[in-house]
Amino acid sequence: MLVRIFFIVLALCCGIMMQGCGLLADQATQSGKKASAEAPEENAWPTEPVPYTAAVRVDGQKRGGDLRERMEKLSELLRLKNEPPDGLLGLERRARSDAATALQLLHAQGYYDGEVSLDMQTETRPAKVILRLTPGSRYVLGETRVAYSPAPLIPENIRNASRAATYSGISALWGSPVRQPLPPPDFSPTIARLHKNDPAVADTILAAVERLPENLHRRGYPFAAITATRYLLDREKRTLDVEVDIDPGPPATLGDIRVVGNEQVSADYLHRLLPWVPGEDPWNQIRMERFGEQLRELGLFRSVEIKPAENAASLKSTGDSAAPLPMEIHVKETPAFRTVGAEAHYDTATGLGVNAHWEHRNAFGNGEKITVDAPYSYDKKGLQTELVKPAVGSRHTTLRGRLAALDETTDAYDKEALDGFLRLEHRVNRAWWIGLGVGGEGGKLAENARDAALYSYFGPNLTLRRDTRNLRVSPTAGSNIALKGSPYTGYYHTPFTAYAQELDAMFYYAPFKADDEDPRNAKAPLVLAARLRAGSLMGTSLQQAPSPLRYFAGGASSVRGYKYQTLGPKDAGGEPLGGRSYNVVNLETRFRVTDEIGFVPFLDGGMAYRDALPGWFSDMRWGAGLGLRYYTPIGPLRLDVATPLNPEDGDPPLQFYVSIGQSF
DSSP states (O other): OHHHHHHHHHHHHHHHHHHHHHHHHHHHHHHHHHHHHTHHHHHHSOOSBOOEEEEEEEOSOTTHHHHHHHHHHHOHHHHTTTSOOBSHHHHHHHHHHHHHHHHHHHHHTTOTTOEEEEEEEOSSSSEEEEEEEEOOSOOEEEEEEEEESSOOOOOHHHHHHHHHHHHHOOOOSSSOOOOOSSOOSSOHHHHSSOOTTSBOOHHHHHHHHHHHHHHHHTTTOTTOEEEEEEEEEETTTTEEEEEEEEEOOOOEEEEEEEEESOSSSOHHHHHHTOSSOTTTSBOOHHHHHHHHHHHHTTSSEEEEEEEESSOGGGOOOOSSOOEEEEEEEEEEEOSOSEEEEEEEEEETTTEEEEEEEEEESOTTSSOOEEEEEEEESSSEEEEEEEEEEOOSSSTTEEEEEEEEEEEEEOSSEEEEEEEEEEEEEEEOSSSEEEEEEEEEEEEEEEETTSOOEEEEEEEEEEEEEEEOOSOSSSOOSEEEEEEEEEEEEEEESEEEEEEEEEEEEEEEEOSSOOOTTOTTOTTOSEEEEEEEEEEEEESSOTTTSOGGGSBOBOSTTSOTTSOTTOBSOBOTTSOBOOBSEEEEEEEEEEEESSSSEEEEEEEEEEEEESSSSOOSSTTOEEEEEEEEEEEETTEEEEEEEEEESSOOTTOOSOEEEEEESOOO
16 A cells, blocks of 8 residues: 555656646756857857056046056956956956945045946957046045043053153153153044045055054053044035044053963073063053064063053053053973074185084073184184073173183284173163173284293273164164273283273164065065274284284174285284274175075275374275175075275285175
8 A cells, every 4th residue: 555655646646747847848948049149249248358558547636647557456357458358247246346446446446436337349350448537526524523432541650650751751652752641632643644535545544543552552552442433524625534432441551470480591581671660651552562572582481472461451551650561472492592603714815614503591590691612724723602691780781791711813913711701781772782891812922023921911801882673684774883892901021001992883764665565674685784893902002002902903703805814014024914093984785686695796995004093095995806705594695706906016916805794
């Protein structure tokens, strides 16, 4: 019985399906008839590729060139003109897409009454398409209003900080001046350099609005956010009014930090590096972010993430004071704080030299850096070590120490000596440094005309430095100017006293900017670099001062094209004596052909003098040459070829120098 019912149902289903197929067949026949009826229109839109020419025209506007250039960059017709569409329908689709884009462009540039039209000539081959823009009058910025809801709380410590910044003209080390706790109701003059009646350019206005909460984040309100924006067109006045509603959130000061993820780096060390006083300075997002950048540059962490440890609801600020907002710093330490390496250099005068290098960047858990170098070359052999301890008593103070045992052999002298120094360096602000320390040297010295004798000298030293370079390795902008002074007392055959002073000034300028993705202009195509050095040794005669205290010129680090230490006074046998003063000038034009390759024409000049004051360009020897640079992540590899421009007898026609890093 069940089997019979099953077959009956199956037969009924088959009948229905066959009727459906007939229905579909009828529909297909009807569709075919309709398609046949529309065949003439199908032939009017052939499907073969249609070549065309396209142009953008702007009517009735003095600055049509600007609009035209913008539209040409956006145009699909122009971008795909070498790829003809299949049929006129495809060409029309491209044209109408460009028309819609053009209308959006007009509105974005403030032409809200603008019109767009298309002129298509499809009878010719190639077809011609003209996109015509009629901008009309340009709208300008009208009224701009900022409304705070709820009403902002302005505690006294934030208000007082604002007054102090306004009246004293000072600014925070890492932040911009805080002139008032909140942006005024008319925000345009202060946020994006917008003023009433400026062109109503959408990108500029939107950027100004977006910066409103960012501005508050730098003025003590970490959780400020935009809650609503209104853009109102007045077609009679042809103005665009802007209204912005902001929830300022609770005010806060920069609080303390909690370090998460550190194992070998001391959290106390990171606390000493804080660029603010917890609970006193108003919240400043930029200062917080720059502190994160500073931690990343220490070379101790693979990653650093810094963020508020609490939310807006947890802050309990009052009218008297803003609550401190603590922060969490999540770090991941580098796998190893030690580095072992070697480098080599070569120049014609001293030949091949190598230097083995060992470094520990966290020797005692507080970012102490210890480096050990073992140079070995014709003119220098030995061992030297240096200690750098940051944040000594203050995050701006660094302790540096050096101890070296070196054996030097040059045309001017041979020496076996110990030398060292201990110096405190304090950063006064972002550009200025001051250093105070003591140093000295002693050992056995053999000069050209004298037998080997013991010598020593010792004394304090003071350094004043202004450094505004944008980069420490291969800078492209800024300067680095240092003035050093050192009184010495010592013994060399007889007791002596002397005073040495030295100026070292480096300048960098890039007349052309690199691509937009390089904010520090590190890959500028052209950099003009200059260096001026001068020194003077007073209070002692040339013969009484030991050779390591004298000044020498010539060689890879001063005047390329001349042998090492050969420029200056000489003894009766023609060997260099050194001088009590010197001056050196280096000029370079650094061309960057690609990201990795560059060429550097250069001109060097210098001389050492018997007198205590340099001759300032008198009797200077000049050398010129061409350098090749291969840029790597750790610095450029350098090959320089130089020739002396006013050589003396015995000076070779060419000198070659190979090393790592720019010459200065």
